Amino acid sequence: MLVLGIETSCDETAAAVVRDGRDIVSSVIASQIETHKRFGGVVPEIASREHLDKIVPVVTEAFTRAGIQPEDIDGIAVTVGPGLVGSLLVGVSYAKAMAFALKKPLVGVNHIEGHVYSVAFENPPVEYPALALVVSGGHTNLFFIPEPGKYKIIARTRDDAAGEAFDKVAKMVGLGYPGGPIIERLAREGNPKAVKFSVPRMGDGSPDFSFSGLKTAVTKHVRETGLEPVTNGEEPSQAIKDLAASFQSTVVRSLVGTTERVAKDYGPKTLIVAGGVACNGALKAASSEAAERLGIPAYFPSPHLSTDNAAMIAAAGTAKLQAGERAGFDLNADVTLRLQNLDNVDEELRRAKVRYRL
Numbered sequence: 001m002l003v004l005g006i007e008t009s010c011d012e013t014a015a016a017v018v019r020d021g022r023d024i025v026s027s028v029i030a031s032q033i034e035t036h037k038r039f040g041g042v043v044p045e046i047a048s049r050e051h052l053d054k055i056v057p058v059v060t061e062a063f064t065r066a067g068i069q070p071e072d073i074d075g076i077a078v079t080v081g082p083g084l085v086g087s088l089l090v091g092v093s094y095a096k097a098m099a100f101a102l103k104k105p106l107v108g109v110n111h112i113e114g115h116v117y118s119v120a121f122e123n124p125p126v127e128y129p130a131l132a133l134v135v136s137g138g139h140t141n142l143f144f145i146p147e148p149g150k151y152k153i154i155a156r157t158r159d160d161a162a163g164e165a166f167d168k169v170a171k172m173v174g175l176g177y178p179g180g181p182i183i184e185r186l187a188r189e190g191n192p193k194a195v196k197f198s199v200p201r202m203g204d205g206s207p208d209f210s211f212s213g214l215k216t217a218v219t220k221h222v223r224e225t226g227l228e229p230v231t232n233g234e235e236p237s238q239a240i241k242d243l244a245a246s247f248q249s250t251v252v253r254s255l256v257g258t259t260e261r262v263a264k265d266y267g268p269k270t271l272i273v274a275g276g277v278a279c280n281g282a283l284k285a286a287s288s289e290a291a292e293r294l295g296i297p298a299y300f301p302s303p304h305l306s307t308d309n310a311a312m313i314a315a316a317g318t319a320k321l322q323a324g325e326r327a328g329f330d331l332n333a334d335v336t337l338r339l340q341n342l343d344n345v346d347e348e349l350r351r352a353k354v355r356y357r358l
């Protein structure tokens, strides 16, 4: 089954052709990072206009690189949310028009579910039940997945997303955008124990994450130590490298600590770590160690599949198309779309335990 995936939820215009949900035949990503860099973040109005400019060339290029004609595909999968409304609408409208013109089945995909499927290409098939940590610039969620397509949110961020925290801290000390990769690079030369930040925990015992307190602690540290921000791209000081290492290790401890505690309760057979922040080497190392202690494999997407791409949307869409799901031409963008379709997780867990003889 050949599926065309289209992704325009934020600042990447992407299209991909995927075979049977596992092989990437082509994947094209037009990033707008250069455009938004000077504003220190994504400007929604500019993003939607760039998607409009790029959607046709990007989809055309995906077909050219795949060496196929549009008529050769078996279906179209498009991101419907969550994301920026103007950006999402470009992809959704284009996908609907294509599905209508080509008379091909169409499905809408939740962007976060797409990230979960980003591990489908380079790893053995996921064994269920699985636990998935999705960490990106817009989301920080921990899902229990008893079987494909069923999701229960176990923990989410109460304020900033993990990637957003990386971006904001980087901006605070004069580093560029996006902040994650820059902080990771500087952290390699810094001491993670130099600045003591505490790992945020919810007072009510919930496993939820919170990163805004950490951001405030970084602001306080910068003010109290008189730390000079980097100007004009000069080499960052050792104090900034130490701050980067200490901040990163606190975020990693929070994410992995919670994931491991939750995994002990839910007994997953696979740990998935996905989303832009899954590019982070320290997060990967700590998650792999946790998975080893739990006796399960940890799957990560490689960096080009961690950040936004359309191959992951095509993979998630393939599962939906194979399950018989079809969207009508009333398919619409849903800015605040959530990924949760399991209410009674205990019952699902009991059934999964019976089914998989856990």
Ligand code: KG4
Pocket (backbone or CB within 6 Å): 010, 135, 136, 137, 138, 139, 162, 163, 164, 166, 167, 178, 179, 180, 181, 184, 275, 276, 277, 278, 279, 280, 281, 306, 307, 308
């Ligand atoms: O998944 P993604 O491309 O977009 C969203 O859906 O949000 O994630 C982008 C986020 C940015 O916040 C970026 O700083 C972060 O992922 N990121 C990283 C790394 N590479 C990208 N964070 C930490 N370490 C990295 N190496």
Ligand code: ZN
Pocket (backbone or CB within 6 Å): 111, 115, 136, 137, 275, 276, 307, 308
């Ligand atoms: Zn994303």
